[in-house]
Amino acid sequence: xxxPVKATLLAGIPLVxxxxxxxxxxxxxxxxxxxATLAVGVIVAATAGASVVYQVERWSLRTQTAVxxxxxxxxxxxxxxxxxxxxxxxxxxxxxxVATFLATGVVLWIVFYVIFTKLVPxxxxxxxxxxxxxxxxx
Numbered sequence: 001x002x003x004p005v006k007a008t009l010l011a012g013i014p015l016v017x018x019x020x021x022x023x024x025x026x027x028x029x030x031x032x033x034x035x036a037t038l039a040v041g042v043i044v045a046a047t048a049g050a051s052v053v054y055q056v057e058r059w060s061l062r063t064q065t066a067v068x069x070x071x072x073x074x075x076x077x078x079x080x081x082x083x084x085x086x087x088x089x090x091x092x093x094x095x096x097x098v099a100t101f102l103a104t105g106v107v108l109w110i111v112f113y114v115i116f117t118k119l120v121p122x123x124x125x126x127x128x129x130x131x132x133x134x135x136x137x138x
Contacts, residue, residue, distance in 0.1 A: 003052045003055060003056065006052050006055075007049045007050070007052040008049070010045075010048040010049050010051065010052065011045040011046065011048055011049025011050075012045070012049075014041060014044040014045050014048060015041050015042065015044075015045035017041070018037055018038065018040055018041025018042075018044065018045075019038060019041050021037050021041075022034045022035070022037035022038035022041060023038075025037055032084055035082070035083060035084050036083055036084060036085065039079045039080070039082060039083035039084075039085070042075060042076070042079040043075075043076050043079050043080075045075075046071060046072060046075035046076050046079070047072070047076070049071075050067075050068050050071040050072065050075075051068075053067045053068050053071070054068070065109065069105070072101075072105060076101065077097070077098070077101050080097050080100070080101055081094070081097055086100075
């Protein structure tokens with residue numbers, strides 16, 4: 001499957017589902033819940049859709065990370081600001097949003113880097129240290 005199509009499906013499905021739930025909640029007068037659900041929909045959609053940048057093999061990890069960060073910056077950060085989860089009555093509130101965004105991003109990047117560069121390759125190695133090709137079920 002081509003990456004733009006994959007990204008659209010990965011982002012579109014959760015965005016449509018969560019948006020529908022959010023709209024229903026808003027229609028029921030549950031403003032805080034509806035706004036939070038819409039924010040979660042945007043965050044999940046952006047994260048899922050942007051994950052395909054790590055499948056662009058001609059890009060270095062640095063480029064993939066920079067593109068992913070830029071996408072998160074223009075989608076997830078505004079969703080956090082508009083979510084209602086943070087008190088934004090002072091500059092410290094906005095700083096808390098940015099700090100949470102950056103800290104969460106760094107921690108998740110490190111965790112997934114370790115998983116996909118250290119743990120996954122080891123899981124595919126045989127007892128002799130040679131990476132075994134996956135077999136197809138018959």
